[in-house]
Amino acid sequence: MIVENIALAFSSIRANKMRSLLTMLGIIIGIMSVIAIVIVGDAMTASVTENMSSLGAGNITVSIQEKGLDSAEINVIAGERISLSGGRTARTGNSPESSDLITDEMINSVAESFPGEVLGVSVSYSGGSAQVKSKDLYANISISGTNSGYATANNITMISGRYISERDVEARAMTAVVSDKLVGNMFPNGDDPIGEKVKVYKSNSIETYTIVGIYEYEQMGFGGMAADIDISTPFYIPVSTAKADVLEKNYTYFTVIAANNVDVNAMTDKLQNYFDNLYRNNKLWKASASNMSSMLDSISETLGTISLAIAFIASISLLVGGIGVMNIMLVSVTERTREIGTRKALGAKNFNIKIQFVIEAAIISLVGGIIGIILGIFIGIIITNVIDAPLVISSIVVLGIAMFSMAIGIFFGWYPASKAAKMDPIEALRYE
Amino acid sequence: MLELKNIVKKYFIGEPNELTVLRNINLKVLDGEFVSIVGASGSGKSTMMNILGALDRPTEGIYSLDGQSTGSMTDNQLSEIRNERIGFVFQTFNLIPRNTALANVELPMFYCGMGKKARRERAKELLALVGMEDRMDHMPNELSGGQKQRVAIARSLANNPSIVLADEPTGALDTKTGNMVMDLFLKINEEEKRTVILITHNEELALETQRMITLRDGEIISDKRISERGRVS
Numbered sequence: 001m002i003v004e005n006i007a008l009a010f011s012s013i014r015a016n017k018m019r020s021l022l023t024m025l026g027i028i029i030g031i032m033s034v035i036a037i038v039i040v041g042d043a044m045t046a047s048v049t050e051n052m053s054s055l056g057a058g059n060i061t062v063s064i065q066e067k068g069l070d071s072a073e074i075n076v077i078a079g080e081r082i083s084l085s086g087g088r089t090a091r092t093g094n095s096p097e098s099s100d101l102i103t104d105e106m107i108n109s110v111a112e113s114f115p116g117e118v119l120g121v122s123v124s125y126s127g128g129s130a131q132v133k134s135k136d137l138y139a140n141i142s143i144s145g146t147n148s149g150y151a152t153a154n155n156i157t158m159i160s161g162r163y164i165s166e167r168d169v170e171a172r173a174m175t176a177v178v179s180d181k182l183v184g185n186m187f188p189n190g191d192d193p194i195g196e197k198v199k200v201y202k203s204n205s206i207e208t209y210t211i212v213g214i215y216e217y218e219q220m221g222f223g224g225m226a227a228d229i230d231i232s233t234p235f236y237i238p239v240s241t242a243k244a245d246v247l248e249k250n251y252t253y254f255t256v257i258a259a260n261n262v263d264v265n266a267m268t269d270k271l272q273n274y275f276d277n278l279y280r281n282n283k284l285w286k287a288s289a290s291n292m293s294s295m296l297d298s299i300s301e302t303l304g305t306i307s308l309a310i311a312f313i314a315s316i317s318l319l320v321g322g323i324g325v326m327n328i329m330l331v332s333v334t335e336r337t338r339e340i341g342t343r344k345a346l347g348a349k350n351f352n353i354k355i356q357f358v359i360e361a362a363i364i365s366l367v368g369g370i371i372g373i374i375l376g377i378f379i380g381i382i383i384t385n386v387i388d389a390p391l392v393i394s395s396i397v398v399l400g401i402a403m404f405s406m407a408i409g410i411f412f413g414w415y416p417a418s419k420a421a422k423m424d425p426i427e428a429l430r431y432e
Numbered sequence: 433m434l435e436l437k438n439i440v441k442k443y444f445i446g447e448p449n450e451l452t453v454l455r456n457i458n459l460k461v462l463d464g465e466f467v468s469i470v471g472a473s474g475s476g477k478s479t480m481m482n483i484l485g486a487l488d489r490p491t492e493g494i495y496s497l498d499g500q501s502t503g504s505m506t507d508n509q510l511s512e513i514r515n516e517r518i519g520f521v522f523q524t525f526n527l528i529p530r531n532t533a534l535a536n537v538e539l540p541m542f543y544c545g546m547g548k549k550a551r552r553e554r555a556k557e558l559l560a561l562v563g564m565e566d567r568m569d570h571m572p573n574e575l576s577g578g579q580k581q582r583v584a585i586a587r588s589l590a591n592n593p594s595i596v597l598a599d600e601p602t603g604a605l606d607t608k609t610g611n612m613v614m615d616l617f618l619k620i621n622e623e624e625k626r627t628v629i630l631i632t633h634n635e636e637l638a639l640e641t642q643r644m645i646t647l648r649d650g651e652i653i654s655d656k657r658i659s660e661r662g663r664v665s
Contacts, residue, residue, distance in 0.1 A: 001542075001545075004542065011530050011531075012530065015530055338526060339528055339529070341526075342522075342526040342527075342528060343528070343539070343543075344487075344511070344514075345485065345487060345514060345520045345526075346514070346515065346520065346539055346540045346543060346587070347511050347512065347514045347515020347516070347540055347543040347544065347591075348511065348515075348543050349507075349508050349511045349512075349543075350507065350508075350511075351508075352543060425487050426482050426487050426488055429487075429522070429526070
C-alpha cells in the first residue's frame with residue numbers, strides 16, 4: 001500500500017512539474033543552506049583540529065593569567081594566544097610585573113618535581129622579524145628564541161643537522177636552526193649549509209649565526225599574500241641568545257611536554273596545583289595550566305555553536321518551504337475533491353485518504369531535500385576548496401537531513417491530508 | 433437483498449426550518465432484480481441513492497443490506513460495506529485521472545487489501561467483460577464517454593458487489609452509446625445475476641428494467657412490475 005501511494009505521489013508530481021518544482025524550491029534552498037553550513041563548519045573544525053594536534057597532544061601550557069578570570073575566558077585566551085603564536089597574556093589592560101612572571105628556576109623545578117613524568121619543557125621568545133642576506137640572495141625570517149624542548153613540543157621535523165641544544169642555551173651560542181625554505185633561498189647551488197655562517201639583518205643590528213640544523217617547513221593555515229620566495233619562516237636560535245639584549249628574562253608562558261605514558265589531563269591538574277602553590281601569595285596573578293584537549297574542545301565547541309546558529313537561521317527558510325508545501329497540498333486537495341469523493345465511494349477509509357496525501361507531501365519534500373543535499377554538497381565542495389580545508393561529509397548528517405526534509409513534508413502535509421480525509425463523500429462527489 | 437424500512441431523511445437548514453427530503457420510504461429489492469428509481473429533480477432520488485449506497489445515513493428508519501442493518505455502523509464499517517457490497521456507476525464516470533483504465537478497475541480491490549497480482553488478473557477479466565481489454569493501459573482522458581463508462585462499470589463489479597448502483601449512467605452520453613451502456617447493465621443483470629438499481633429521470637430507460645419505482649416529493653407513488661421489456665425507439 002505504501003509503495004502504491006509513493007507511485008501515486010510521483011505521478012501527481014509529474015503531472016504538475018512546474019508547480020511541484022516551485023513548491024520544492026523553499027525546501028531545496030533551506031536544505032542546501034543547512035548542508036553547506038554543516039560541511040563548511042565541519043571542514044573548519046577539522047582544519048583547526050589538524051593544525052592544533054600537530055602541535056602536540058602531550059603539551060601542557062602554563063601561562064600567566066590575571067586572577068579573577070573564569071576558566072572559560074582563560075581557555076579562550078589560551079586559544080587566542082596559540083592561534084596568534086604570540087606571547088601576549090594581558091587582557092584587562094593590566095600588565096604583570098617582572099616578579100609575577102615565570103622564572104627559569106620555576107621551569108627547572110618542574111622537571112625536578114615530576115621525575116619521569118616530564119619529557120621536557122619548552123620555552124620560546126619572539127625575537128621579531130628580520131632578513132638573512134648574502135649578496136643578492138635573501139630570505140625573510142622570524143627569529144624565535146627556543147630551548148631544546150621546543151622541537152619536541154612543536155613537532156619540528158629535522159632534515160639534517162641537530163636542533164638547538166641545552167648547551168647552546170647555556171653558552172648563549174650564536175647557533176641557528178633554519179628552514180629548508182631558507183636553505184633553498186640562500187644556497188641555490190645545493191651546497192651543504194650545515195656549519196655555514198649567515199648574516200641576519202635586524203632593524204638595528206647585524207648578527208652572524210652558524211647553521212647547525214635544517215628543519216622541514218610546514219605551511220600552516222592559509223598561505224597569505226606573500227610570494228613564495230618572500231614567505232617568512234621561523235629562525236630558531238637559543239632562547240638565551242634571543243634574550244641577550246632584553247632586560248626581561250622571565251616568561252609569560254612555557255610548555256611542559258608530558259612523558260608518553262602520562263595522563264595529560266591528570267598531569268595538567270598536578271601542574272596547576274604546583275603553580276597555585278607557587279603563586280598563592282600573589283594577589284593579582286596566577287599561573288594557569290591547560291592542555292590541547294581542553295583548548296581543542298573549546299574551539300570545536302565555539303565553532304559548533306557558530307555553525308548551529310547559522311544553521312538555525314537557514315532553517316527558517318525550511319519553515320517557509322514547509323508552509324509552501326502545506327499551501328500547495330491544500331490547493332491539491334481542493335482540486336481533487338471529486339477524486340477524494342470517488343475514492344471514498346469505492347471504499348477508501350479516512351485513513352487511506354490521509355496517508356495518500358501525507359505521503360505525497362513527504363515525497364515532494366524528500367525530493368526537494370535530496371536536490372538540496374546534492375546542491376549543498378556541491379557548494380560545500382567549492383567553499384572547502386576555496387578556503388583549502390578538508391572536505392568532511394558525514395553520511396549520518398546527510399541521511400538525517402534527508403529524513404528531516406521528509407519529516408517537514410509529513411508535518412506540513414498533515415493538516416491538508418486531514419482536511420481531505422474528513423471530507424463528506426456526498427459533497428465531494430457533487431463538487432464541480 | 434436490501435430493505436428500506438420507514439426511512440426518513442431530513443436536512444436542517446437553520447433552527448426553524450427543516451427540509452424533509454424522504455418521507456417514510458419502504459422498499460425491498462430482491463437479489464437479481466433490475467430496478468429503476470425514477471422521479472423529477474427534487475423528488476429525492478439522489479438522497480435515496482446516497483442512502484442505498486451507504487454514503488449517507490437516514491434520519492429515521494432502518495436500511496439493511498443482506499440482512500445486516502447499517503444503522504449502528506461506524507464510518508469505517510460503512511466504507512467496507514461500500515467497498516465490498518456496492519458497486520457505483522456515476523453519471524460523470526468519476527474515473528481517477530492519471531490512473532490507467534486498469535488501475536481504475538483495480539482501485540476497489542486495492543482498498544480491500546487484495547494482492548497486486550490477483551488484482552491485475554481480476555481487473556483484466558472485468559475489462560474483457562465490458563469489451564475494453566485492448567484499451568486497459570489508456571488514461572481516462574484518452575477514452576470516449578462510452579469507453580469511460582464501460583471502465584467505470586468494470587470497476588463497479590471489482591469486488592463482486594451485491595448491488596450495482598447506477599446514478600444516471602447514460603445522462604452524459606448520446607443515445608447510441610447510452611443504449612450500449614444500458615445493454616451492458618442488462619447483460620450484467622442477466623448473465624452475472626447481479627442486482628442492479630438504476631436511478632434516472634428518464635422513464636423510457638426505466639421501461640427496460642424489470643421494476644419501476646417512482647418517487648415524488650420524497651414518497652414512493654408507484655412501484656410496478658414491467659411485464660414487457662423493450663426499447664421504445
